[in-house]
Each structure stands twice: as C-alpha cells, then as structure tokens.
Amino acid sequence: MKITRETDYAIRCILHMAQETEKLHMITDIAKKQDMPKSFVAKILQKLAKAKIVSSTRGVNGGFALRKTPSEITLLHVIEAVQGPIFINSCMVDNKRCSRRSLCSVHPVWIEIRNILIDKLKKYDFQFFCKKTG
Amino acid sequence: MKITRETDYAIRCILHMAQETEKLHMITDIAKKQDMPKSFVAKILQKLAKAKIVSSTRGVNGGFALRKTPSEITLLHVIEAVQGPIFINSCMVDNKRCSRRSLCSVHPVWIEIRNILIDKLKKYDFQFFCKKTG
C-alpha cells in the first residue's frame, strides 16, 4: 500500500468537511482552502460520494457534507474508497494472481502485513484528527 | 510502501541463491528458474550487489552469491536495496516535503505505520523462507 496524491487529497477533503459538519461545502472552497486542484477534487468527491462517505447536493447552494460523524469515518474507509482494497504486492489482488503463489513462502507474509495495516488504519478516525488541528 | 515487480524479483533472486549458498549463480539460471526477464534481473542483481547483499564475480564461471547467511538477510534489507527507504506517503521523503506538514495531524500516523512496517519486515529473514520451500 502506498498513499497516492489522490488519496491524500481525499483525506484533506474529509478533514475539511469534518471542521463544519452541518454546512454544505463547495468543491471550489474545499480545493482552495486545502490547496488542491479543483477539477481533481471534483472527481475525488464523486468517489467519496459513491462510497457513501459524503453526500452531495446539486444546484444553487449545493455542495458536499459528511454522511457520518467524523468519529465514524476511519482512514481505512477513505483509502479504500479511492484506492480500492489494501494490498502490499499485486499477487494479493485476485486478478493479478501469480503462478507461483501456491508454493510461495513469502506470499503469506504479505497477507499478514496487510492485515496489520488494515487493523491499524481502522483505528484512526477523523474525530481524532480534528482534535489535533482544532 | 508497495512491493513492485522489481522488488518481488529481487526477493526471488535471494530466495534462489539461498537454496545453494556455496554455488555461484548465473543471471541466466536465476532468471529462467524463477521465471523472470533476464536483462531485468541483471539490473536487480546489480542493485543487490551495491547494497552488499550479494557478491558478484565476473568472467567465465562467474555469477552471484549471497554475501551473508540467509538468516542475516531480511525482507527489509532487500526491499530497501531496490526501492530505497520505506514510506507510506510521499511527504515522508525529505525532498518531497509538503507545505502543510507542520500543522498536519495525519502525517504522524504515516510515520507510526511506517515504523510498524519496518519493524515487521526486519523480523522475516531468508532462512525462515527457505525452511518452508525446503
């Protein structure tokens, strides 16, 4: 697993919306405040909406808001929403199976590490992050 | 961190040489047996040689061998030899520093996870992997 810029932006989006959970936040505002390219942010918010992490409202005075409280949204949720399932080596993605897999002694280690990672990412929610930024 | 194909190949190289630690292994043999492209393997072995994980001998009957016993070589060694230092998000690489870093509440989490990862990767050596493949 590696956090791409897209995922980093996604996290910033959630971070931003978590500051004012009631308000509808427009793409332009989020992008400007968090220093991200607007049109890219638009795409990212679409992904977050599909993953039911944020809600979107079209039209005048529209925008985005969190669907859950910050404490219910974890790093894992956000990462998986934009990057898909966590993996370490491509042989862990089913369609990129390796022919040596059945006799490979390293593969199980990747699985173990992935599980540790998932566990850890589950433990960080956005209430935790908001406490620190204020 | 993500294991690229290059790193996976590097691990297979070590795995291969760990089976017969005394012998000099030629690029062609390693590549064929482990199902990897020969010219790419040549480059990878160069990296492993620079990292002092393997020794290389030129000329007729030349080849590669491990410089240490399999138990002294860890996954971390091999990964760092080909990919460089472990990181989760690019903001952890000094030259790709993010301007928001000082006030970012997420950054410390990446550091923590990286440390966990490093710790885990240190614990797996190639004697362990050889036991299983036989």
Added chain:
DNA sequence: TTAAACAGGATAAAATTACTCCTAAATGAA
C-alpha cells in the same frame, strides 16, 4: 586470444498517476 559472464549507460514501451475539459442534469431564485 577467445568465449563466457557481469557492469553500466541509454533508451523505449507500458502502465499508472495526476490531472483537465466539456456537456448534461439538478436546483433554487429572479
């Protein structure tokens, strides 16, 4: 001297990442 084997630089193909742009659809207000 020659064939076998690695060293190292340059470069190319493929894949992924990091975006942009355009048209459509929804919404609220004049």
Added chain:
DNA sequence: TTCATTTAGGAGTAATTTTATCCTGTTTAA
C-alpha cells in the same frame, strides 16, 4: 420560465513511474 449555480460523468491528456531491452565495455578462465 429562465437563468445562474453547482455537481455528475465521460473522455482525453500530460507527467511520472514501472518494467523492461540493448549495446558497448570490462573481467576472467581456459
């Protein structure tokens, strides 16, 4: 109704990284 505003979604593009290949040079044993 009509219009400005705001997101939706598809297509396309630029930049970067990954995954190699090739060529020339050097080392070495026979």
